[in-house]
Amino acid sequence: MKKVLIFSVISLALILSACAPAVTPANTMPMNNDNSEMINGTPTPGSMMAENPEAAHMMEPITAPNVQPATETEGGQPLEFREENGVKVFELTTKAVQWEILDGVTVTAFTYNGTVPGPMIRVTEGDQVRIVVKNELPDPTTIHWHGVEVPNAMDGVPGVTQDPIQPGETFTYEFIAKPAGTFMYHSHYEGDVQVGAGLYAPFIIDPKEPEENPPAVDKVLMISEWLQRGGQTFAAMPMSGMEPNYFTINGKSFPATETITVKKGERVRLRLIGIGQFIHPMHLHGMPFKIVATDGHPVPEGAQLTKDTVSVAPGERYDIEFVASETGQWMLHCHILHHTTNDNVEPGGLMLMINVVE
Ligand SMILES: [Cu+2]
Secondary structure: OHHHHHHHHHHHHHHHHHHOOOOOOOOOOOOOOOOOOEEOOEEOHHHHHHHOHHHHHHOOOOOOOOOEEOOOOOOOOEOOOEEEOOEEEEEEEEEEEEEEEEOOEEEEEEEEOOEOOOOEEEEEOOOEEEEEEEEOOOOOEOEEEEOOOOOHHHOOOEOOOEOOEOOOOEEEEEEEOOOOEEEEEEEOOOHHHHOOOOOEEEEEEEOOOOOOOOOOEEEEEEEEEEEEEOOEEEOOOOOOOOOOOEEEEOOEOEOOOOOEEEEOOOEEEEEEEEOOOOOEEEEEOOOOEEEEEEOOEEOOHHHOOEEOEEEEOOOOEEEEEEEOOOOEEEEEEEOOHHHHOEOOEOOOEOEEEEEEEO
């Protein structure tokens, strides 16, 4: 009931803000809560929106003119590139699409190339890479190469290392891919909105020396949250009235999440990436795993913890490995059990099946 009330306040403030004079986008988002309406000393989303047009913009529904349904159904797939004088050249276009997270549940997403997550960039350590980014969103954006050791000018921080890429503009990033490991790329402009809205993707750098004994299964799982209400999509935030009601692994909520099939005795590597704004203690049934890399960096064998649950915080990456020693349908799920619901109904959200077969 309280949430409904708060949401009504948001809706009212949205209507009011639509009548307010336009403001130019800024690189910073100061929160001025002087004279704000307070509940138990906490400013409400509605009060912040009334007081601060920039906050109002952050809490508006995710929209863009003429948003079309996505033409792809699977996110995080390898992105093709072309070679130009020894440089691997990738092309990304930011655009809004209608993205299905679950049978019958579609969100309005801001995407790279029309999928959530965006396409996986996978290169080898030491490669020279060039990424040409065209912005077809209604808002400015930038890309941050999270964990990759790029030159400062390529770091993607608006107002610090570059000007925001305005709608219709193109910006080119170029750097040497290093070190090897599990990384990602994501928006760094109004991250509170744009990252939750879908602007994230895996960036995998393979070691120069190929692995001697690669696992049979090597999957990237990006974990995030959504707020969808009344047919509208909002950026989920850890803030009263803006909390998520859907939770996704690679842009899908259970039972729409991928089932991973593996033969008994094979080794599985899962690269867990936290890209939402909530912590997710991911628990694997049936078989313990080892944490072989943290934030892309290998953990020496003697220091590798054997676990069955690992908390993946926003921005973190954990590469976990296990041998599929027992046949059956084994579940990987978040152990904040509300995160295994779809709009408050279990089962759903952050659940995924690992099907071990003979
Ligand atoms: Cu969780």
